[in-house]
Amino acid sequence: MKYIISGTNRPGSRTLAVSRIIQGIWATLGERVEIIDLCDVELGNVTGSEYGSENLPPKMRSAIDKVNSADGLIVVCPEYNGSMPGALKYFIDFWKYPLTFESRPIALVGLGGRFGGLRPVEHLQGVFGYRNAYIFPIRVFLTDIFTGLKDGELQDPRLSALLEAQAGGFQKFARALRSEKLDANSMAKPG
Ligand SMILES: Cc1cc2nc3c(=O)[nH]c(=O)nc-3n(C[C@H](O)[C@H](O)[C@H](O)COP(=O)(O)O)c2cc1C
Numbered sequence: 001m002k003y004i005i006s007g008t009n010r011p012g013s014r015t016l017a018v019s020r021i022i023q024g025i026w027a028t029l030g031e032r033v034e035i036i037d038l039c040d041v042e043l044g045n046v047t048g049s050e051y052g053s054e055n056l057p058p059k060m061r062s063a064i065d066k067v068n069s070a071d072g073l074i075v076v077c078p079e080y081n082g083s084m085p086g087a088l089k090y091f092i093d094f095w096k097y098p099l100t101f102e103s104r105p106i107a108l109v110g111l112g113g114r115f116g117g118l119r120p121v122e123h124l125q126g127v128f129g130y131r132n133a134y135i136f137p138i139r140v141f142l143t144d145i146f147t148g149l150k151d152g153e154l155q156d157p158r159l160s161a162l163l164e165a166q167a168g169g170f171q172k173f174a175r176a177l178r179s180e181k182l183d184a185n186s187m188a189k190p191g
Contacts, residue, residue: 002026002033002072002174007088007120008080009038014145015078017152018111021160022074025167033074036063038087051094064095071185072105072174074167077120078145079112084120092127101131104184105174107166109140116141134177136170 006019019035026033045057056064067073077084095101106128110117121139128135140162142148147155154160177183 001066001070002031002074003066003070004033004035004074004076005067005088005091006035006037006039007075007077008085009041009043009087010085011039013039013078014111014149015076017149018109018142018145018154019076020152021154022076022109022163022167025164026171029167029171031171034066036066038085038091041091043087043090046094052096056094060091060094063091064100067095068100069185070104071178071183072107072170074107074109074170075124076109076111077117077124079110079115079117079120082119083123089127097131099184099188101128101133102184103132103134103177103182103187105134105136105170105177107136107138107170109142109163109166111142111145113146114143116143116145134173134183136166136173138166138169140166 004019004022006016008015016037023033023035041063042057042059046060050056077088108121108124110121118141125135142159178186
């Protein structure tokens with residue numbers, strides 16, 4: 001299964017609304033995709049002494065187990081102070097290398113003001129590129145999100161079309177990697 005990571009723990013975030021839109025697009029592609037909402041992960045229950053630990057608090061453990069099993073991840077990331085939210089980086093820092101990252105297909109969606117989350121997405125490319133994930137090259141930037149999202153819907157059909165094109169392309173990208181056994185889940189299994 002693919003998972004959408006809603007990249008902030010801010011209650012009522014636009015990031016979660018965008019994640020739901022993306023989930024709907026995947027339903028039209030015939031794939032059930034689940035959202036990992038950082039509001040539900042209880043990041044406050046983990047401590048710095050638990051980096052790399054298997055014995056994480058249950059909600060954190062369950063979220064990371066989902067990521068570890070994902071045949072694709074769609075990371076939806078808002079811009080906070082010119083980068084990704086600390087909550088998202090904190091979550092990622094509890095992942096295991098190479099298991100969680102290496103060869104895992106990842107698609108990136110940014111949202112924010114004028115630049116549509118360009119900076120956090122590029123920072124995430126640095127993180128996932130360093131950790132040898134397969135980053136899908138087509139990224140989506142949702143600009144002017146304050147006015148661009150109303151009642152859970154994107155107002156500009158061109159942005160919706162970009163999300164649809166990304167999802168369709170990413171579905172093929174992940175499938176192609178799997179068919180050659182190059183993706184994380186195939187690499188984890190012998191044969
Ligand atoms: C702590 C914080 C910092 C932010 N910094 C930026 C920023 O540097 N650039 C920007 O375009 N938007 C910034 N924003 C606005 C968010 O991109 C905007 O709130 C958007 O709705 C996505 O975040 P959300 O998922 O929390 O709603 C910031 C928002 C917060 C809460």
